Amino acid sequence: MWIRALQAVLDRGIRQGRLHVRFPDGRMGSYGPGAGTGPEAQLMITDPALPRRILLNPQMALGEGYMDGGLSFPSDDDLRGFLQIAARSAQSGRLPLPMRLAHGLRVRTKGLMQWNTLHLARRRVQHHYDIPDAFYALFMEEDLQYTCAYFRDDAMTLEAAQAAKMAHIAAKLCLRPGLRVLDIGCGWGGLALYLARAHGVHVTGITLSQVQLEAARSRAAAMGLSDRVAFRLQDYRHVPDRFDRVVSVGMMEHVGVPQYQAYFDKIHGVLAEDGVGLIHFIGRHTPPRVLSPWFQKYIFPGGYAPAFSEVIPRVERAGLVVADLEVWRGHYERTLRHWQQRFRANEPRVRDMFDDRFVRMWWYYLIAAEVSFTDMGMVLFQMQIARRSDAVPRVREYLYPAPGDDQRPSDTA
Incomplete structure (x- = not known):
């Protein structure tokens, strides 16, 4: 039947x-x-x-x-x-x-699934990220960038595209030496360490993953950057300090729509009057939808990729200005293809670390994620925000300087 x-x-x-x-x-x-x-x-x-x-x-x-x-x-x-x-x-x-x-x-009822108390937020992060970083190293590049790479041309390697992503973010933050930067959802610390090393800024990175925290602190010490980069096990809602810049890459997908107002209110609260922020997140160019229940159970509990219409009202109510919005199309599926190739090449090692069911779960996730971008309206948003509309240049040429004429604010370091 x-x-x-x-x-x-x-x-x-x-x-x-x-x-x-x-x-x-x-x-x-x-x-x-x-x-x-x-x-x-x-x-x-x-x-x-x-x-x-x-x-x-x-x-x-x-x-x-x-x-x-x-x-x-x-x-x-x-x-x-x-x-x-x-x-x-x-x-x-x-x-x-x-x-x-x-x-x-x-x-x-998706709002109920995305309700994120402090306890739930930590538990959900631990579900996905408190896996040994040796596993993630099997399919990511050495810097452990677990977010969309930026392929400025088709011939770029994953390493080059992830470096281009970090440089692009740094340019949008309009950095100069000595600025204080908050990295919300810092992961294994790659972006924070890059910003400190390449631009002379002081970075505070926060995460809810103990595994990521330990790895990030170890990397900072090994690179001699512990005096310029501090990592904390801390929820964004508990950050008391003020910063000149705020960056959040691949973290807003874990915030949940019911918490968006608190999230952007906190960013407004910690930003200096002339501060600039950059929020890099998966979204969709369709009306609001809902994450697959399989993804909710096995991959990203409480996760969600919003339509921009669900984001902008909260930004406005927080008193923030959207200074620039860039929509990346085609970059995440290319990133995922690189991860898939590396995952397949290291599949026996993954199986030794876990089991066959874990291997099939992750493979299904990597393929399904790719299809969500090619066929289900997913895109990558980079939203530059500020407290004042004059906090960033009026035109976008500073992001794309001509060869030999690099005028990016970040390159004054």
């Missing part, structure tokens, strides 16, 4: 591409128009309980089915193609009414 019901859903819902499915009882089915209308993919369902679970909670069941081995694909391209077909089909409006109603309920 459940297989027939799932076949009916696939037959009605797949409107682009072509999906070939082998069901647990050995039956085969092909769905979608094919003929150049989208990706083509094959999958095998071997768990007899999975068709029912897919019908009741498709996003959770698909992710868990892949993790547990009850759902498999002949190749990585098949997994990618299937997720692209699924993403496009979900947006077609042709899914069964119960699935649409369940999705609508998740959208309306």
